[in-house]
Amino acid sequence: MTLKIDPSAVQPFKFNPLEAGRAEPEFIVQLLEQFAGTKLSAEKKTSILTVISELPEGAGMRDLYEAIKVQEAASLGVTVELYEALSPVLEALQRMLARGDHGALFEQPADV
Structure with missing residues (x-):
């Protein structure tokens, strides 16, 4: 069966x-x-x-x-829409910083 x-x-x-x-x-x-x-x-x-x-x-x-x-x-x-628009850019910057390949770009003091 x-x-x-x-x-x-x-x-x-x-x-x-x-x-x-x-x-x-x-x-x-x-x-x-x-x-x-x-x-x-x-x-x-x-x-x-x-x-x-x-x-x-x-x-x-x-x-x-x-x-x-x-x-x-x-x-x-900020609005959710602006946050969504900025998120990929912030993630890309974070990856650049984390890798260290572009670390010198982040050594300059921020004027912001």
């Missing part, structure tokens, strides 16, 4: 790290640190934990991403 399963009756498993980490929000912070490959400052950790606590039940990682983006834009005093 062969057991046949109707594929439309099978619910796909969806792991939501945010729901898994709701009881332990520090789990999400550690997860983000692992993926970023860096330690977050105490201020950034507190900010992320606050954002997580304000998300509604059922929120997912996309919701966390959007909420952090809104929070970061607000902390800089």
Whole structure:
């Protein structure tokens, strides 16, 4: 006898790290640190934990991403649209600085 399963009756498993980490929000912070490959400052950790606590039940990682983006834009005093426009430029500058290949460009004092 062969057991046949109707594929439309099978619910796909969806792991939501945010729901898994709701009881332990520090789990999400550690997860983000692992993926970023860096330690977050105490201020950034507190900010992320606050954002997580304000998300509604059922929120997912996309919701966390959007909420952090809104929070970061607000902390800089810019709109989300301007923040999105500047993000790739800031990331490119950060990569240039991190590599050290262009380090001399960043040794000059900023006049800003």
